[in-house]
Amino acid sequence: MAIVVESEKACTVNPLKMSQPLGASYAAMGLDACMPVMHGSQGCTSFGLVQLVRHFREAIPLQTTAMNEVTTILGGYENVETALLNIRNRAAPKIIVLCSTGLTETNGEDIVGHLAMVRKRKPELNDTELVYVSTPDYVGAFENGYGHAITAIVKALVKPLPTVRQQVNLLPGSHLSPGDIDELREIVGAFGLDPIILPDVSRSLDGHVAPVWRGTTLGGTTLDQIRMAGASAFTIGVGEQTREGAQTLESIAGMPFEIFERLTGLESNDRLLQRLAQLSGRAVPAKYRRQRSQLLDAMLDAHFYTGGIKVALGAEPDLLLAIGSLLQDMGAELSVCVSTTTSASHALLPANRVVLGDLEDMERAASSCDLLITHSHGRQMAARLGKPLMRVGLPVFDRIGNAHRCQIGYRGTMNFIFEIANLLIAQIANHHPTDWALPQSSIAVAAAVPDMN
Incomplete structure (x- = not known):
């Protein structure tokens, strides 16, 4: 067991970590026809956008409520309303995930109240799902925001449904690449199980050339699949960051779960295949x-x-x-x-x-x-x-x-x-x-x- 100590330096010199809002936005990019929005200044969003574009070398859909000095003092309701309406009219996303930043969290804005008011004032937004994630960037890090986003998506969109025995939920951690998720999908499918992957960046950030540009995410977990997650027989999470989301699924739909701390290594993959064999009633395929x-x-x-x-x-x-x-x-x-x-x-x-x-x-x-x-x-x-x-x-x-x-x-x-x-x-x-x-x-x-x- 490792002893955890904090650096005693007064400032960060060469940063290792990235912020919670960026982690939550990354999770939103694994949803189909989704638009992640950072509720904060333009600089917060621009920085995160640059990081993702440089890593994936793809066009990244990410918007901002563009808070400035005046709206920070007077409140950002109008910015939220304007941003949501503009996004809905221009890109027509099925889901908008709104992530708070340190600016709006420190200001103490009632963003849940903002969204409820927007719903009442602008009924044209009723055809768009709105998910709010609290992600102050002065605490936590990238994987915290990612995990909180999974939980917020589940709370907002998943309802209990009659169980489909061969269906399982997969909650991949933020450290899994699109290639990793494709491999995980193939492994689960080899046992005859039908996985719902939440979120699924392997369909949206896998480096494909899309036939059209919609302005939203192009691929990922669909809204119907998210809702169907309430019918799964079991949930598998990869990484401690997915535990909160798996627990939330259990509390909503009553399904058991297991968190695999890692899938890089021999013993952990042995456990995964044994679990999948148990869930499916099938032997481990010869190729594995x-x-x-x-x-x-x-x-x-x-x-x-x-x-x-x-x-x-x-x-x-x-x-x-x-x-x-x-x-x-x-x-x-x-x-x-x-x-x-x-x-x-x-x-x-x-x-x-x-x-x-x-x-x-x-x-x-x-x-x-x-x-x-x-x-x-x-x-x-x-x-x-x-x-x-x-x-x-x-x-x-x-x-x-x-x-x-x-x-x-x-x-x-x-x-x-x-x-x-x-x-x-x-x-x-x-x-x-x-x-x-x-x-x-x-x-x-x-x-x-x-x-x-």
Whole structure:
């Protein structure tokens, strides 16, 4: 169990975390025909928009109520009403998800009251679902906002329905890429189960060329699917951030749930397949038995390079746990762990300490590490330290194909292990050009043996 400590610096130097409103907006982008709206200044929305556009290299639908100095003092009701009407008239979304920001939360606005008043005054909005998420950006982080958005969507749109035995709800964490969600859908479907994925960015942010541009999200969980979630027989959540949403589904529709803390690794995927076999009454398909065997072989091949290395990790809690646990399984030491916010996931991390801080905290402690793992803002740190950097999480803006990376399931875990091992092999080749094929452990032994010639 890791001890969690907060950085004692007076300011953040090289930020690791992103805000709650951006996390909630990202969850809304997994809903079909949806428009996420940040209730705050234009700068808040512009910053988040840039991060997502750079990561996915796609047009991102994200709007703002454009609060300014005057409306901040006098109240933002008119801004909310104007924004909702303009969005409805121009883009015709089926769902609008309104996320608060630090500005409006500090001001103490009654946004729930605003939305109720807008409904009374503007009946033309009755054909649009309105979901409000409270996401002050002065507390929490990206995955908190994402989790709160799932809960708000469930509360607003899900009602109890007669159970459909073969239907299950999947609540993917924000650390799962569109490629990860596609893999999860395929795994669940292989057991004859019908998954409702909430939210589903694999249909909206998967890098496809849409035939038309609507101005809203193009793909994702439809409104009908969200409503049908109340008929599912079971809910599977991936990551601690989905627990609140799963509990809310249970309280509304009475369905049991299970939270998988990670799906990167061997044991956790074994548990998932056993659960799916139990739910479906089917045996585990042969292709997954073979994939498991391939993963075991990959772990054997790669552990020569990962065994005994020191790793510095900087990531959101659930991603930190997924990557850190796999590396520990592969014999690596989690020497430096930096995260963004408190989470129950930290109690499961096989490390001595987790620092809630920034990338400067990570850099100061990582000089003796062999591998750095964080998002693209760690590239300068890696250059200064002369260490290999594996880019994970969001944003990754200096590499392409982020939407299609898969790091879950047996196959995704195997790909992830190969990526780490190949980074380490490349590092060995740079420093020991004549011994590039030797494992890291062999290089260390060779360096310790004196040359007798």
